[in-house]
Every structure is written in structure tokens, then in C-alpha cells.
Amino acid sequence: MDIHDKKIVVFGGTSGIGLATTILLSKMNAKLIFAVSRNPEKSNLNNITNVELVKIDVLDENSLSSFFKKIGKYDVLINAATGGERAIGPFMNMDLVGYRNSFKKLWGYTNTVSIGLKQLSKNGCIVLVSGSPARKCKAGQIALASVGGAVEAFSRSLAAEIKPIRINIVSPGVIDTPMVQLEGEERDDFYKNATKDNLIPRSGKAEEVAQAILFAIQNDFITGTTIDVDGGWLNS
Numbered sequence: 310m311d312i313h314d315k316k317i318v319v320f321g322g323t324s325g326i327g328l329a330t331t332i333l334l335s336k337m338n339a340k341l342i343f344a345v346s347r348n349p350e351k352s353n354l355n356n357i358t359n360v361e362l363v364k365i366d367v368l369d370e371n372s373l374s375s376f377f378k379k380i381g382k383y384d385v386l387i388n389a390a391t392g393g394e395r396a397i398g399p400f401m402n403m404d405l406v407g408y409r410n411s412f413k414k415l416w417g418y419t420n421t422v423s424i425g426l427k428q429l430s431k432n433g434c435i436v437l438v439s440g441s442p443a444r445k446c447k448a449g450q451i452a453l454a455s456v457g458g459a460v461e462a463f464s465r466s467l468a469a470e471i472k473p474i475r476i477n478i479v480s481p482g483v484i485d486t487p488m489v490q491l492e493g494e495e496r497d498d499f500y501k502n503a504t505k506d507n508l509i510p511r512s513g514k515a516e517e518v519a520q521a522i523l524f525a526i527q528n529d530f531i532t533g534t535t536i537d538v539d540g541g542w543l544n545s
């Protein structure tokens with residue numbers, strides 16, 4: 310698919326991986342990119358002519374329905390919204406409400422696909438963002454692994470149902486984004502420690518993941534698959 314002149318929706322398009330994707334698609338002259346989140350005003354996307362900021366919670370089905378009705382036919386749906394909080398730690402020490410709440414990411418993804426699919430062009434495509442714990446879980450990541458695994462199974466299963474529309478997953482490893490709120494030395498140490506066993510021992514950049522999302526959109530011969538951008542996490 311040629312990006313030029315396409316209408317694209319990026320849920321979570323105002324921070325981190327989604328923001329880098331919005332900026333990349335804007336530079337590639339997409340016709341219009343809707344960058345959607347709960348607090349889009351926090352982003353620095355205000356003065357870009359082909360980007361429109363939209364305030365929606367992906368868990369709010371009524372707002373999603375009104376939004377998709379309003380925008381009409383469009384070409385690409387991307388969802389990189391975290392959905393809410395994430396539970397970290399061993400399952401047996403975990404508050405079950407926290408574990409269940411981690412699935413808000415999945416519900417946000419399934420809401421946007423279910424409600425947004427009707428208006429998606431038949432030549433269109435969907436890209437969802439999972440995460441490397443889905444297929445290689447390290448200590449303390451069981452909630453992330455469970456949700457990521459569900460997102461990947463959902464996408465693989467849906468691919469056959471919605472053809473010729475394509476759906477693919479991009480799976481990031483440890484990426485330096487505002488999702489981690491540590492600062493200074495503490496932040497550097499966190500990323501150093503989290504990536505020390507990887508084949509490429511550094512955190513990834515949001516732009517490196519955005520490139521894979523772009524590839525998943527542009528390449529018309531892939532569907533139902535996962536593209537890993539993880540510094541060799543799966544192989545480490």
C-alpha cells in the first residue's frame with residue numbers, strides 16, 4: 310500500500326511508539342492521520358497539517374462508534390494504546406484485579422477493530438502492537454505475556470475472517486518511551502538492566518518500531534503474522 314493520500318487512524322498516536330508512527334506517516338504525506346488518545350493535548354502534534362488530534366478512550370464503545378461514523382471510509386487502523394495500567398510481578402503475588410486490568414489493552418484493541426472494521430477500505434489493513442513477553446516471558450512479566458499472547462492469537466485468527474483486509478502484529482522488545490516514568494540515572498539503569506542479555510544490548514527507539522509498522526502497512530503480501538523489533542530478545 311502506498312501511504313500517500315491515505316486516511317489513517319492511530320490509537321495511542323500521541324506518545325511513544327504511536328507518536329513516532331504518526332510523525333513518520335505524516336512525513337510520508339498521508340492524507341490525514343487521526344492521532345487518538347485520552348489526553349491528546351499533551352502531545353506536541355498541534356501544528357501538523359495532516360494530523361488531527363482526537364480525544365477518545367479506547368474502552369468507550371459509544372465514542373468509538375460516533376468517531377468512526379464521523380470519519381467515514383478510511384484505509385489503515387493502527388492500535389498502540391496501552392489501554393491502562395499493567396500488572397508487573399509473579400502471578401501468585403499479584404492482585405487479581407491488577408492482572409485483569411492489564412487486559413484493557415486487549416479490550417481496547419478488540420473494540421477498535423470490531424467497531425472500526427465496517428468503514429475500513431477492502432484494500433485496507435490493521436496493525437496492532439503486542440510485545441516480546443508474548444513469546445518469551447521473563448520473571449515478573451506474566452501479565453504482559455498473557456495479554457500479548459492474546460493479542461497475537463486474536464490477530465492470527467482474525468486474518469482469515471477479514472481477508473482481503475490484512476492484519477499484522479508488530480512486537481516490540483524494550484523500547485525507550487514515556488511508558489516508563491523513571492528519570493535520569495534511574496531510567497538509564499532500568500533500560501541497561503532490562504536489555505543486558507539481548508543480542509543488541511540497548512533499549513530500542515520508538516522510531517525503530519514505527520518503521521516496522523510502516524513496513525506492515527506497505528507490504529501487501531503479509532497478513533496474520535508478527536514482526537519482531539526486539540534487539541534479539543527472543544534469541545537471547
Ligand SMILES: NC(=O)c1ccc[n+]([C@@H]2O[C@H](COP(=O)([O-])OP(=O)(O)OC[C@H]3O[C@@H](n4cnc5c(N)ncnc54)[C@H](OP(=O)(O)O)[C@@H]3O)[C@@H](O)[C@H]2O)c1
Pocket residue numbers: 320321322323324325326327345346347348349351365366367368389390391392393414417438439440441480481482483484485486487488
Ligand atoms: N515501550 C515498550 O518497552 C513496549 C514494549 C513492548 C510492548 N509495548 C507496547 O507498545 C504499545 C505502545 O507503548 P508505548 O511504549 O508507546 O506507550 P506510551 O508512550 O505510554 O503510549 C501509550 C499511548 O496509548 C494511549 N492510551 C493509553 N490508554 C488509552 C486508552 N484507554 N484510550 C486511548 N488511548 C490510550 C496514551 O495516551 P493517553 O494516556 O493520553 O490516553 C498514549 O498515547 C503498547 O501496546 C505497549 O504495551 C511497549
